[in-house]
Amino acid sequence: MDQIVNVNEFQELARQALPKMYYDYYSGAAEDKHTLKENVEAFSRIMFRPRVLVDVSKIDMSTRILGYPISAPIMIAPTGNHMLAHPQGETVTAKAAAACNTIMIVSCMSSCTLEEVALSCNAVRFLQIYVFERRDVTAQVVKRAEKAGYKAIVLTVDVPKLGRREADIKNKMIPQKLRNFEGLTEVQPSEGSGVEAFASRALDASLNWKDIEWLRSITKLPILIKGILTPEDALKAVEAGVDGIVVSNHGGRQLDYSPATITVLEEVVNVVKGRIPVLLDGGVRRGTDVFKALALGAQAVLIGRPIVYGLAAKGEDGVKKVIEMLKNEFELTMALSGCPTIGDITRNHVRTEDERLK
Ligand code: FNR
Secondary structure, rough: OOOOOOOOOHHHHHHHOOHHHHHHHHOOOOOOOHHHHHHHHHHHEEEEEEOOOOOOOOEEOOOOEEEEOOOOOOEOOOOOHHOOOOOOOOOHHHHHHHHHHOEEEEEOOOOOOHHHHHHOOOOEEEEEOEEEEEEEHHHHHHHHHHHOOOOOOOEEEOOOOOOOOOOHHHHHOOOOOOOOOOOOOOOOOOOHHHHHHHHHHOOOOOOOHHHHHHHHHHHHOOOOEEEEOOOOHHHHHHHHOOEEEEOOHHHHOOOOOOOOOHHHHHHHHHHOOOOOOOEEOOOOOHHHHHHHHEEEEEOOOEEEEHHHHHHHHHHHHHHHHHHHHHHHHHHHHHHHHHEHHHHHHHHHEOHHHHHHHH
16 A cells, blocks of 8 residues: 555555456546547646745644535545445545545445445445435435434436446446335346446436425425536526535436536635535546645545545555545645635645646
């Protein structure tokens, strides 16, 4: 483990540890995978404006999300099927989240039940949901999440239909049993991607802004919307009364040629005007990326693939190492930019490509 010096190195270790079908499922994305690559590359086009001669002998990375204190603005994104990566699945990821004092957003497509994840650790957990055609299925899961002590519902809105993930189609990818929905939504055997077959059968493509009211009516938990990419929709989300937004293109797994999330963050932040927290995911692989997202107005970032790569390669220690490496890099970035606390990070600490070209 000491040999691993950055988060990217876990990808190759995961490739070696996993059967090809599962590695392809985790690493894959839609069609040409343009957005997948852009998510990472767009970060590299943002440069720093570091300030010097600031006392950075003590760095405090801690922050709060919806009032919950976390050790750094780095959270775990919802990703499904962790038992494909580790026999104990999400319970292991959750233990790592607790050890690192961060928040895990548990996917409703988890291989462990949401109750099993809750019992495994005392990490603050949010539950990510999809809305099914059978609303009672979604409503039941939300009720169970409340009962099991989840602190927020994260509604993913960028999957009215599943994006074309060609590797999964080729591999005839079979997802794990969806234990949160046992007996409610069996996956039919299919010719192509089993993930796609499930999504087209179960998800409600008619979901629209009016349905946020429905979700609001069935839960008192804060609601975050994940999958916002435009200021227009960010404004609608604020008007719909949600408690937070995640700027996300689903890690490039849905609409290919969607913009890299970091390139649209600032325009979203500008219309939200601080009324609700804005989080971001997609392509965060370095502490410098975390800093750039915060400088452009995000309250925190979510990490997707590196977490499952860490889990596949080294279990709980792997997930912890991924988070710790990102935290260490972020701490160093804060020091070298002259920012001892999160509140010291400002828009003036970065320069975007647009600004450089002016
Ligand atoms: C995901 N993502 C996802 N999102 C969601 O809302 N519900 C889900 O069940 C899943 N499942 C899932 C599985 C796998 C294997 C991946 C890679 C991703 C998307 C995820 O939450 C997040 O938006 C991206 O993964 C972030 O991009 P990076 O960090 O992977 O680049």
